[in-house]
Amino acid sequence: MESMPLHNFLKLLLFISILRQCPNKLSAASEPVFPKEALPTKFGYLPVNSTTSSAIFYTFYEAQTPKTSVSQTPVLIWLQGGPGCSSMQLLGPWLVSSPKYNVNHVELKANPGSWNRLFGLLFLDNPIGVGFSIASTAKEIPRDQHTVGKHLFAAITSFIALDPSFNSRPIYVTRESYGGKYVPSIGYYISEMNAKLPLSKRVNFAVNAFFLGLINEKQKTLLEKLQAQAVGLTKAGSWSEAADARDELLQLLQNMTGLATLYDFRKLVSYDEEGLVSKFLNNVDVKKALGVNVSMIYEECSDAVGEALYEDVMKSVKYMVEYLVKKSCTRFDLRDGVVSTEAWVKKMKWEGIGKFLEADRKVWRVDGKLAGYVQKWGSLSHVVVAGAGHLVPTDQPLNSQAMIEDWVLGRGLFAKNKF
Template sequence: MKKMKMEKDPTTLFINTLLFFFFLQFQRFLSVSDSSLFPIEALPTKSGYLPISPTSTSSIFYTFYEAQNSTSPLSQTPLLIWLQGGPGCSSMMGNFYELGPYLVTNSLTLQPNPSSWNRIFGLLFLDNPIGTGFSVASTLEEIPTNQNAVAEHLFAAITRFVQLDHVFKHRPIYITGESYAGKYIPAIACYILEKNSVLKDNERVNLAGVAIGNGLTDPVTQMVTHAENAYYVGLINERQKHELEKLQLEAVEWVERRNWSEATRARNRVLDVLQNMTGLATLYDYSRKAPYEDELVAKFLNIGAVRKALGVKVDELFVYEKCSKIVWAALYADLMKSVKYMVEKILKEEMRVLLYQGQRDLRVGVVQVEAWVKSMKWEGIEEFVNGEREIWKVNGKVAGYVQKWKSLSNVVVLGGGHLVPSDQPLNSQVMIEDWVLEKGLFGSALELNVSTNFVYDG
């Protein structure tokens, strides 16, 4: 029997060798495939999970990219934090579709983004609130239903991140984001200011400013502008304008009754009717012939190799969604509540605030933001509203307009829609860098008066 077995061994050995060879080739193929999907140079500097509480397993997923070419020592290099809107939309959208160092292509590969916001700053993306994107909510009850809970979780995550490396401790932090982050950002900024007032120096968050893009901050004031805005842009006629105005008033009535869920539903009707009236591909940018292709990010992040590269720890059956329906539902009644008073408080504390809007956004654009800004109770609002609107140029071409008074700056970005960093990548990069560094039109009053034709040369 042993002899007969020995006589078969050469064949068995050959088959095993052949199988082993194919296995190595397959592994090599997977390696090449993974590398092409997520090249090493595109990996975050750090990524993982930031706990929101020592008594909970819920945590906020993050990806961090250190500055590519910092102009100052890392211990002094500004750190930008990006929050997506929604509510419930993942900041990986901003990362891989708008302003991160590598963007997803139609072929589900990554390509360098020369206009990334981490050119000279550190850049941290947070999937907020818990339950959003790859963030973990241990129970449905822990998902925030108001901005106070959102701020509490964000504060825990940010302080935990700063503790990951001593070099982060004294870096100036700027919290940025777009859309529904127009509520998250004022909430976390106010929370930080309150906590800093009672914390020791070495425990404080070094918040230096906030930047809100196309932000939903004072929903009622913003919502009642839709009919007039669409009419004067030429997208609806007078009869349609009156129809929309009636729907807008219905939403206002629900707010006055403090029936927040019905108010949200009423606002949704206004936007749905406006969409049907105009026939546009998207209200987020009235010039687009097709909606944004941000579904590419979801397809990309549902690839196992990509998740592994990012350090994602979820079940293989977990399906990444660009926007969480569960989080949306949790914050549904919060949507029409204003946080304008929080922005007023931030400004009274002389915190630097940047508001920017893409010119072509019909949902939360220029008209919507101006409506609530000029209604603020802030000692500098009259000077701001009556101030000069400066022409902003990038490389000799008009990029938009800047209005500034003391710590408040507002930018209208020409040719931009709701996703400004995607629509106008270079100009958005120039804007955020100059604002943080207080250069050009974002500089002192003297610079402001002489820089009407400022040209960005960097």
């Protein structure tokens, strides 16, 4: 056997040296990016149109420790705002983290504030074109809330058809930010459709629209002028111009304050500034695990969907909220900017609005500590979550978990006879 040439031997030594210097990278590659225990109970696509390939991507996590039989365990549906942002974030059983601040490496860790502790949790990438959802053409992306409601109804009924037990489970639609328009849209659509369907095919529906948002506008002459312009354009039905005026006002406020984000003036950096969620969901192994086409590029927020719904931004859905609050089977929970919410709630055409406005605001505590405030009467609840910005599950995960569980189960300050 011939001896190895010197230059080949030196190459071999170099290769061995490289291996010894990079053991972590090699071992990391052998570890599953998406461990089995983190996989959703169900996931895939829900069609919204029988004649096209357009579909909403969903992930469903069953309740971890339900208090009732599965057939009676509530299901929470989570919708993100934007418009055009993916719903797969914030309050699920797993959080994306970057160990030792290495943004090039992301991993999953358990979320103690997950909303699927007692309930099933369904994430819908809505509207089509958002996240991993598919829009067969740009023209099919919704441009108004009626189309949003129609697509969500198709997706939800398709999801219910996956398992007979879903037929009897109460469904609560929850949201954040611009999702405050999606919830009354689907609620309005479901209420209308249920009236036309036999009992066996109706959606067992309850509604929940919530979350503390941002109101930090300084009372300066210029801001007030821009605000008046936006209001005037809205009243005139000049939807694109009204949205432009709103954007200009918010951008000016951002420049004036120098804040990292208007969603929470306390933060020194924006939420998920490194884009860890997008990095994780764009991993090829993660896409394969979720049954997503690996060529798809996951974007936290879609510019195409945002553009399609741009004229819808300044259109009111107050009449839908009024309709839902009047339904005796519906409870409506609002938190998206305390001052702005209270301003439009006062103008609601609902026979109980006077008593709601006169109801005492109660101090809300979790484990003996101040969590916020609750004002409630009849089917309407308004909750202020203390110490939170726009993304409440991120800022106050355990308190948001306590809030949704008590609200759904009618416990504590959310009990019917409490106010």
